[in-house]
Amino acid sequence: MTAKPDPSDSELLQSTMAGDEEALAALYQRRAPGIFRFALQMCGSRSLADDVTQEVFMVLIREGHMFDATRGSVSSFLMGVARNHVLRRLRRERFYVSIEEDPQNETTPATSRTIENPLDDLSRAETIESVRKSVLALPERYREVVALCDLQEMSYAEAAEILGCAVGTVRSRLHRARALLTEKLRPEKNEEAAEVKSARCFA
Amino acid sequence: MNCEAFESNVNDLARGQKMDATVRAQALAHRVECEPCARLLEDESALSFKLRALAADTSKVAVPGLGKDLLIALRSRQRATTSTTEAATWRSRRMITAAMAVAAMILVVVAVTIMRSRLATPAAKDSTNASSPQSPSADDKLVKAPDVTDHQPSLLPKKNSVFARSNNLRHKTNRVVLSSQSIVSSDSKDVTTEQTAMNVTPNSAPEITSDFMPVGYTPVASLQEGGQLVRVELPRSALVAFGLPMNVNRYDEKVKADVFFGSDGMARAIRFVQ
Numbered sequence: 001m002t003a004k005p006d007p008s009d010s011e012l013l014q015s016t017m018a019g020d021e022e023a024l025a026a027l028y029q030r031r032a033p034g035i036f037r038f039a040l041q042m043c044g045s046r047s048l049a050d051d052v053t054q055e056v057f058m059v060l061i062r063e064g065h066m067f068d069a070t071r072g073s074v075s076s077f078l079m080g081v082a083r084n085h086v087l088r089r090l091r092r093e094r095f096y097v098s099i100e101e102d103p104q105n106e107t108t109p110a111t112s113r114t115i116e117n118p119l120d121d122l123s124r125a126e127t128i129e130s131v132r133k134s135v136l137a138l139p140e141r142y143r144e145v146v147a148l149c150d151l152q153e154m155s156y157a158e159a160a161e162i163l164g165c166a167v168g169t170v171r172s173r174l175h176r177a178r179a180l181l182t183e184k185l186r187p188e189k190n191e192e193a194a195e196v197k198s199a200r201c202f203a
Numbered sequence: 204m205n206c207e208a209f210e211s212n213v214n215d216l217a218r219g220q221k222m223d224a225t226v227r228a229q230a231l232a233h234r235v236e237c238e239p240c241a242r243l244l245e246d247e248s249a250l251s252f253k254l255r256a257l258a259a260d261t262s263k264v265a266v267p268g269l270g271k272d273l274l275i276a277l278r279s280r281q282r283a284t285t286s287t288t289e290a291a292t293w294r295s296r297r298m299i300t301a302a303m304a305v306a307a308m309i310l311v312v313v314a315v316t317i318m319r320s321r322l323a324t325p326a327a328k329d330s331t332n333a334s335s336p337q338s339p340s341a342d343d344k345l346v347k348a349p350d351v352t353d354h355q356p357s358l359l360p361k362k363n364s365v366f367a368r369s370n371n372l373r374h375k376t377n378r379v380v381l382s383s384q385s386i387v388s389s390d391s392k393d394v395t396t397e398q399t400a401m402n403v404t405p406n407s408a409p410e411i412t413s414d415f416m417p418v419g420y421t422p423v424a425s426l427q428e429g430g431q432l433v434r435v436e437l438p439r440s441a442l443v444a445f446g447l448p449m450n451v452n453r454y455d456e457k458v459k460a461d462v463f464f465g466s467d468g469m470a471r472a473i474r475f476v477q
Contacts, residue, residue, distance in 0.1 A: 019284075021274055028269045029269075037258075040261055053266070054267070057269075124256065127253060128253070146254070151258040181250055182247070185250070185253070186246075
């Protein structure tokens, strides 16, 4: 007796368009984590990532009939919608400054810290935090390729499909983004070296 | 491999991406030879490690569950789709009904028209047969009576007459000749006269009339506009003016004539009555 294979994203989308709530739940369970993480890595705000995830599936419900399977996969379609929403939200909210940080809004999960080796955990958390900040400090065009290729571990072709550009463009943007990240993560060493150098000079 | 080529491939090497085995081997060999490139690869590998750590950390964040808003939106969309489909169905049904009604109306109109034409054809044949029962062989010489009520001149078919030629068909179709008799005048073979029951003075004795003769230049088109027929009396010498023979012994008598006046009040044609 063979197990029934999981339905593809397209089949789930068709069932969703026909009003099948279970299909929507299955599609959400399959694709929402990626969308949420992409939004979180792009904007650094959990509440904003929540909103974007909900909006993406709202768009899917409203305009899912416009999906054309010949132009790409459902996953790419959803990620493309997520990207558009994230960029829109970022452009809308860059004029606002949060007065108080919401503990729920923290991007660092509390569960990631253990109490077995607190020093290593602290060091690791600091590293991750610095990388996160560096990624968030990147220009949007570089941040999205890092989020897709390095953090979501997508291929160049998949990223190019989502971003709507050529594979070569993705490669060059990623190269530039990684160079910027390396520079951003390096200054601490340079500052320390500079301090030492200046100390020698004064000595 | 030189440093430039190494730099273009260092990302894929550090990220562990699929790449050409030859290029990979050359890059690793170059790393051993070139210290700056080896340092670059170390930096890139360290960055990849940090990014993986960040990705792993982010993946621990709980993803929000399927909200009720989405389910509500799906249900409302389903309702809207259903109602839209029903409306479209009703619209198409109405369109089909309307089209069928129009087609039925067209069929009825066509049927009525055909029936009328079939009924009219035998009646016309009957009337045509009734109009010339006595002398079917004398059709060529048949002279039709004037239609006084229409105020149309009786422009008779005559070989030399412009009016007769131009209005021949029209008079053939519009007139119903009740009874006619062709008489050729003894005075002139060119003048064809007729004896008709339908005359200007129906109670008087049958009259013999000549053909209508044009008075001056009369464009044919002006005759189509209709006009008025007036009975007048003229001196008998007027016959000479129109090239008709005159009995000299009766020169002092008057002769009756019908003058056809056009719609502009100008005399267009004249015929003499005996």
